[in-house]
Amino acid sequence: MSNTEPATNQVTKRDIRSAAIRYMFMACNTFNYENQQAPAVVFGLNKVLRKIYKKDEDYKASLNNHFNYFNTTTWMANLLLGASVAMEQKDGIQSKEAVQAFKTGMMGPLAGVGDTLIWVLYPTIMGSIAGYMGLQGNPTGAIIWLLLNIVFFFFRIKLFDVGHTSGLKLITALGDRLNVFTEAASIMGLTVVGALIPAVVKMNVQLKYQTGEVTLPIQTEILDKIMPALLPAVLTIIVYKLIGSKKIGLTSIIFLIIGLALVCSYLGILGV
Amino acid sequence: MEIIQAILIVALAFWMVLDQQGFVITTWFPSIIGMIAGVIMGDVPTAMVIAGTFQLMALGVANIGGSSVPNYGLATLVGIYVALRTTGDIENAKAIALAVGVPVGMLGIQLDVLGKILNSYVSHAAQKALNEGKFAKMNRIFWIGPLIFGLTTAIPTLLCVIFGDKIVKVLLDVVPKWFTDGLSIAGSMLPVVGIALLLQFMPVKKYLTMLLIGFVISAYLGLPILGIAILGFAFAYYFFTQKINSTPAAAAAGNGNTSVEGDEFDE
Numbered sequence: 001m002s003n004t005e006p007a008t009n010q011v012t013k014r015d016i017r018s019a020a021i022r023y024m025f026m027a028c029n030t031f032n033y034e035n036q037q038a039p040a041v042v043f044g045l046n047k048v049l050r051k052i053y054k055k056d057e058d059y060k061a062s063l064n065n066h067f068n069y070f071n072t073t074t075w076m077a078n079l080l081l082g083a084s085v086a087m088e089q090k091d092g093i094q095s096k097e098a099v100q101a102f103k104t105g106m107m108g109p110l111a112g113v114g115d116t117l118i119w120v121l122y123p124t125i126m127g128s129i130a131g132y133m134g135l136q137g138n139p140t141g142a143i144i145w146l147l148l149n150i151v152f153f154f155f156r157i158k159l160f161d162v163g164h165t166s167g168l169k170l171i172t173a174l175g176d177r178l179n180v181f182t183e184a185a186s187i188m189g190l191t192v193v194g195a196l197i198p199a200v201v202k203m204n205v206q207l208k209y210q211t212g213e214v215t216l217p218i219q220t221e222i223l224d225k226i227m228p229a230l231l232p233a234v235l236t237i238i239v240y241k242l243i244g245s246k247k248i249g250l251t252s253i254i255f256l257i258i259g260l261a262l263v264c265s266y267l268g269i270l271g272v
Numbered sequence: 273m274e275i276i277q278a279i280l281i282v283a284l285a286f287w288m289v290l291d292q293q294g295f296v297i298t299t300w301f302p303s304i305i306g307m308i309a310g311v312i313m314g315d316v317p318t319a320m321v322i323a324g325t326f327q328l329m330a331l332g333v334a335n336i337g338g339s340s341v342p343n344y345g346l347a348t349l350v351g352i353y354v355a356l357r358t359t360g361d362i363e364n365a366k367a368i369a370l371a372v373g374v375p376v377g378m379l380g381i382q383l384d385v386l387g388k389i390l391n392s393y394v395s396h397a398a399q400k401a402l403n404e405g406k407f408a409k410m411n412r413i414f415w416i417g418p419l420i421f422g423l424t425t426a427i428p429t430l431l432c433v434i435f436g437d438k439i440v441k442v443l444l445d446v447v448p449k450w451f452t453d454g455l456s457i458a459g460s461m462l463p464v465v466g467i468a469l470l471l472q473f474m475p476v477k478k479y480l481t482m483l484l485i486g487f488v489i490s491a492y493l494g495l496p497i498l499g500i501a502i503l504g505f506a507f508a509y510y511f512f513t514q515k516i517n518s519t520p521a522a523a524a525a526g527n528g529n530t531s532v533e534g535d536e537f538d539e
Contacts, residue, residue, distance in 0.1 A: 024294060024295055025294045025295060026294060026414065026417070026418070027293055027294045028293035028294065029290055029293045029294055029417045029418040029421055030391050030394055030395065030414060030417030030418075031293065031338065031388055031391060031417075032388050032389070032390075032391035032392040032394070032395050033338065033388055033389065033392065034392050034395060035395055036338060038395065039391075039394065039395045039398055039414060039417065040414075042398070042402075042410075042414075043411065043414045046407070046410070046411065050407070056405060059407075060402060060403060060405070063402055064399070064402065064403070067395070067399050067402075071337065071338065073336075074293075074294075074296075075296075111336075111337070115334070115336040115337070116473075119334040119335075119336050120332065120334050120470070120473055120474075123301060123331070123334070124331055124332065124470055125501060126301075126303075127301060127303060127327050127328070127330070127331050128328075128331065128497055128501070129497050129498055129501055130301075130303035130304075130324075130327060131302070131303055131323075131324045131325075131327030131328040131331070131463075132324065132328075132496075132497040133320075133324070133497075133498075134302075134303055134306065134320040134321060134323050134324025134325075134327060135320075135321055135324035135325065135328075136320075136321075136324075137316075137317030137318070137320050137321050137362075138317075138320060139307045139310070139316055139320050141303060141498075142303040142304050142306070142307040142320070142323070143307070145301070145303060145304055146297070146298065146304050146307075149296055149297045149298075149299065149304075150297055152296070153295060153296070153297055177516070180512060180515045180516060181512065183475075183511070183515070184508040184509070184511050184512035184515075185508060186474055186475055186479065187479055187482050187504065187507050187508040187511055188501070188504035188505050188507065188508040189470075189474060189504070190474055190475075190476070190479050190482040190483045190486065190504075191482045191483070191485060191486040191500060191501070191503060191504030191507060192486060192497065192500060192501050192504050193331075193467055193470060193471065193474070193483065193486065194482065194483035194484060194485065194486025194487040194488075194490070195486035195487065195489060195490035195495075195497055195500040195501075196328070196331075196463070196467055196486075196490070196497065197464075197467060197487055197490070197491075198487060198490045198491035199490050199497055200324075200328050200460075200463045201460065201461060201463050201464050201467070202460035202461070203457075203460070203461060227491070228491040228492060229487075229490075229491040232464065233487070233491075235461065235464050236464050236467055236468055239464050239465060239467075239468035240468040240471050240472070242468075243468050243469055243472055244472060250342075250465065250469065251342070251378055253465060254329075254374065254462065254465055257458055257461050257462055257464070257465065258370075258374070258454075258455070258458040258462075260458075260461075261454045261455070261457040261458035261461055262450075262451065262454035262455070262458070263454075264454070264457065265450045265451070265453045265454030265457050266450045266451075266454065270457050271453070271457070272363055272453050272456050272457060272460075
C-alpha cells in the first residue's frame, strides 16, 4: 500500500471487520428496484470511508458514487467491497471512476457463479438432507445446516478482508476455479435430487383389481413390480415438462396438484 | 404461555426475512425456521414433518437478481403455529399446515414486491440527507429498510396468530375426512414441484447419469439421503480434482462465464 494521503493509515483491521458486518447485515434489506443493493453498500462502507475522506466534499462524492446501481450475490460482494475500500485508500477520490468500473465489471460474473453456488446448490443439498430427515420428525439435518451457516458467516467476514488485502488480482484468478467448483457441485446436487424423488414424493394407489376370486392390489402387485417409485418418477417428468413449457405458472401447478390430490382422495384412488 | 409463544413466533417472522437478506444464519429456509418454531411451540417432531414438506416444495426456489418468490419460510411458520394450536395428530397437522401455509406463502410474493417499491423512497431520502451533509441522519434513515421488510412477514404472521387457529377449528368440525386426507396426499406429492423446478436450473442433460444413479440407489436400495449425498460428493470430488489437475491451462480458457449454460437444458 503506497499512501498518497497520510490519513489513510487510520483504517484498522477493526474498521474493515465492522464494514463487513454492517454490509452483511443490510445486504438486501434496503433492496429496491432502482439501485438495488446500493444503499446497503453505502450503509456498510460509510464509516470506513469517513476515515479515508476527511473533507466533506470528497466524502459526499465517494458515497454518491456508491449510491449507483449495485447488485451481485451478497456473499461475493464482500470480496468486491473489500477491494473497493483498498482502491479508495490508495488513490482517494481519484479512484472514483476505477472503483465504479471495477464494481460494475465484476458484479455480473460473480453473481453468475455466486447465485448458482449459494442460492441454488447449497440450499438444494442441505435442503434435501434436512427436508428428508424432517419428514421423519428429525431435526439433525436442520441443525447441521444452521451450524454450517455460522461457519460461512465467519468465512464471509474473512472474504472482505481478503478482498481488502489482495484485491483485484485474486478475484480475477478465482473466477476460473469457481467454474469447475460449480460444475462439481452440480454433480453432487443432481445425485441428491435423483435420490430425493423416490425418497420424498409419495403416491399410494388404493385401488384393487378384482377378477372373480382374486384381488390384486394395484400398487404392490403391479406398479411396484414394474419399478419402485414409478408414479413419483412419472409425476416428476410431467411437472418438469410443464415448468419448462412456460405455459403455466408455478402457483397454478401447485394448486393443480392439490386439486388432483383432493379428487383422487374423494374417489378413493390415492390414500395417505 | 400461549401469549409468549405467539409473540415469539411473530418476532421470528420479523427476524426471518432480515436474516435471509443479510446475515444468512437462521435464513428463511423451512427446515431451520421449522426447527426454531418447533422449539418455541414445544413439539419439534411434528414441526419438522411440516417443515420437511415445505422444504422439499421450496427446493430450487431462489429469489436471485431481485425476483420475488413464494415465501415458504412464512408458510412453514404460520402452518406450524396454526397446526400445533389445533391438532396433535401428524397427518391432520400436515393437512392444516398446507391449507393455511400455501395461501399465506403466496401472499408473501405481493408483500415482498411492495417492500422493494417502498425502499426506493428510503434510498432517495438517505441520499438527500447525504447531500445536505446530515451523515448521522442518513444512517438512521437506512434502518427504515429492514423495518419495512420485517413487517412484510410479521404482519401476515400476526393475523394468522390472532385468527388462524379459530378459523381452522371451525373448519375442522365441518370439513369431511376425504378433504383433509386429500390435503395430506397433496403434501406428499408437492415436493415434486421443488424438484422439477430445481432441475430446470441444473445441467440435467449433461449429467443425467448422476440423476439416474441417485434415483436407482434410493428407489431400489433405499439408502438414506445423507449416504447418497456423500456418494455424490465422492463423484464431485473426483471430477474436481481431475479437472483442476488435467488442465493447468484452465486459467487461460476461463473468462468468467458461468458453468450453467442454457443450451444444456431440456427445451
